Amino acid sequence: MLDPNLLRTNPEDVAAAVGRRGYKLDIEQLKRIESERKSLQVETEQLQNERNTRSKAIGQAKAKGEDIQPLLDEVADLGDKLEDRKNRLNAVQEQLRELALGIPNMPHASVPDGSDEDDNAEVRRWGEPQAFDFEPQDHVSLGERNGLMDFETATKIAASRFVVMQGPIARLHRALIQFMLDTHTAEHGYTEINVPYLVNPESLYGTGQLPKFAEDQFHVTEQDLYLIPTAEVPVTNLARDEILDGETLPHKYVCHSPCFRSEAGSYGKDTRGMIRQHQFEKVELVQMVHPDESWNALEELTGHAETILQKLELPYRTMALCAGDMGFSAAKTYDLEVWLPGQGKYREISSCSNFEDFQARRMQARYKSADMKKPALIHTLNGSGLAIGRTLIAVMENYQQADGSIRVPEALTPYMAGMEFIC
RNA sequence: GGAGAGGUGGCCGAGCGGUCGAAGGCGCUCCCCUGCUAAGGGAGUAUGGGGUUUAUAGCCUCAUCGAGGGUUCGAAUCCCUCCCUCUCCGCCA
Numbered sequence: 001m002l003d004p005n006l007l008r009t010n011p012e013d014v015a016a017a018v019g020r021r022g023y024k025l026d027i028e029q030l031k032r033i034e035s036e037r038k039s040l041q042v043e044t045e046q047l048q049n050e051r052n053t054r055s056k057a058i059g060q061a062k063a064k065g066e067d068i069q070p071l072l073d074e075v076a077d078l079g080d081k082l083e084d085r086k087n088r089l090n091a092v093q094e095q096l097r098e099l100a101l102g103i104p105n106m107p108h109a110s111v112p113d114g115s116d117e118d119d120n121a122e123v124r125r126w127g128e129p130q131a132f133d134f135e136p137q138d139h140v141s142l143g144e145r146n147g148l149m150d151f152e153t154a155t156k157i158a159a160s161r162f163v164v165m166q167g168p169i170a171r172l173h174r175a176l177i178q179f180m181l182d183t184h185t186a187e188h189g190y191t192e193i194n195v196p197y198l199v200n201p202e203s204l205y206g207t208g209q210l211p212k213f214a215e216d217q218f219h220v221t222e223q224d225l226y227l228i229p230t231a232e233v234p235v236t237n238l239a240r241d242e243i244l245d246g247e248t249l250p251h252k253y254v255c256h257s258p259c260f261r262s263e264a265g266s267y268g269k270d271t272r273g274m275i276r277q278h279q280f281e282k283v284e285l286v287q288m289v290h291p292d293e294s295w296n297a298l299e300e301l302t303g304h305a306e307t308i309l310q311k312l313e314l315p316y317r318t319m320a321l322c323a324g325d326m327g328f329s330a331a332k333t334y335d336l337e338v339w340l341p342g343q344g345k346y347r348e349i350s351s352c353s354n355f356e357d358f359q360a361r362r363m364q365a366r367y368k369s370a371d372m373k374k375p376a377l378i379h380t381l382n383g384s385g386l387a388i389g390r391t392l393i394a395v396m397e398n399y400q401q402a403d404g405s406i407r408v409p410e411a412l413t414p415y416m417a418g419m420e421f422i423c
Numbered sequence: 424g425g426a427g428a429g430g431u432g433g434c435c436g437a438g439c440g441g442u443c444g445a446a447g448g449c450g451c452u453c454c455c456c457u458g459c460u461a462a463g464g465g466a467g468u469a470u471g472g473g474g475u476u477u478a479u480a481g482c483c484u485c486a487u488c489g490a491g492g493g494u495u496c497g498a499a500u501c502c503c504u505c506c507c508u509c510u511c512c513g514c515c516a
Contacts, residue, residue, distance in 0.1 A: 037473095038473080038474085041472090041473055041474085041485085042473075042474065042484090044485085045473070045474085045484060045485045045486090046484085046485095048484085048485060048486085049483095049484065049485075051496075051497080052485090052497085054496070054497090055441075055495095055496055055497040056441075056442060056497080057442095057496095058441075058496055058497070059440095059441030059442065059496090059497070060441080060442060062441070063441075063442080068496085071496075072496055074496090075496050075497095076496085078496080079495095079496075364471090373479085374470095374479075375470095
């Protein structure tokens with residue numbers, strides 16, 4: 001959520017900023033509702049004040065044993081009037097809240113212009129896609145070779161967009177998780193954390209998945225809980241309604257979790273293989289930082305994710321998302337795209353964003369240092385470090401041999417009991 | 424799942440329809456006293472919103488005693504629903 005005060009006092013600037021990402025802010029509507037809110041709120045509070053004052057007087061009169069009937073007659077119609085104003089005020093405030101919750105974050109000045117992924121800017125590139133002296137297969141044919149990956153059975157026991165993995169591939173999948181957690185905790189200073197995979201609606205409001213993206217979530221209606229679409233949700237919400245000690249910032253968490261996404265609206269997209277699944281695993285990096293530090297932190301966090309790709313020796317490029325391609329809550333996002341020989345292109349494997357105070361405001365996540373009179377909003381960031389399923393694919397496709405076997409990346413052999421090839 | 428108890432300010436803990444945003448204690452901040460890492464005295468010490476304002480100063484005001492409804496001129500106090508915590512029993516990875 002944007003600063004309501006900014007929205008009130010300077011809607012033109014806000015409109016211009018969010019306009020860069022293709023969001024049309026109706027300034028006239030905003031101003032109209034806002035002025036209505038103001039007059040209604042002032043009136044309502046005056047009435048409340050009157051009621052409080054008079055009720056107090058009644059109490060005092062009664063204590064002295066005076067006749068309070070005349071006083072009661074005086075306030076007879078106050079209640080109805082107040083009730084009416086309150087209802088109208090609530091309606092207007094709700095309208096305003098919905099409007100504010102629906103406005104995306106303002107892109108940072110350094111975010112490139114553009115409307116879709118074609119306008120994303122390449123920031124840097126690492127590694128060379130290797131030349132194969134045979135026709136490289138994609139992960140689906142590589143995985144199905146010995147029944148290591150089974151999409152049909154997954155469809156039988158669940159639905160499409162799920163997978164069953166077995167044997168060394170299942171182990172490689174686990175090895176990637178261990179490797180990433182170990183790297184981020186030992187080398188990058190993150191604290192490993194384990195969190196609930198079902199969260200309440202408040203948490204999804206906090207990070208911005210609700211109210212706008214309800215159809216993307218798996219909802220357990222009986223208990224009104226949601227399967228997490230990413231560990232970002234439970235981890236970032238650790239700070240919800242908290243005042244963190246400023247001296248303890250930054251808080252850096254690394255969290256492995258499954259992620260559940262309905263993928264509504266992506267029918268027919270990436271239907272083959274493990275690229276886009278309803279359930280996948282991810283090692284997520286989350287940082288809660290001092291507002292002055294978030295831009296440094298974004299560069300740092302992106303670098304942490306890149307380190308994983310470098311250690312796995314997977315070629316990738318770093319893209320700065322253009323204004324029109326960024327997620328709802330982000331002020332700036334870097335995507336890491338890994339080279340997939342099976343597709344002959346770079347595909348997203350990580351997304352690292354600075355949300356500034358956008359999520360923090362929704363969550364009321366604040367910090368306070370000794371020299372501060374009042375608490376202030378923290379800044380939040382997160383990034384995949386990395387998506388496990390897609391990393392697995394990348395390893396399979398980039399490390400495949402002519403015979404269809406897969407060489408185990410050196411960084412992973414300690415986690416594979418020394419196994420060098422998956423046959 | 425069954426039976427009970429309870430959710431109040433940073434913490435502990437009173438309050439059981441009126442002058443309560445809330446006694447008291449602890450903690451914290453400032454001041455005083457004290458010739459010494461103790462003790463004592465005094466003052467202060469919740470958060471969020473709105474209005475006014477150049478102002479994150481001041482002033483005015485509203486809301487908040489787990490959450491949401493209700494009764495009432497008036498609710499921390501009464502009623503209803505929900506959530507959470509604790510104790511005992513049952514079940515169970």
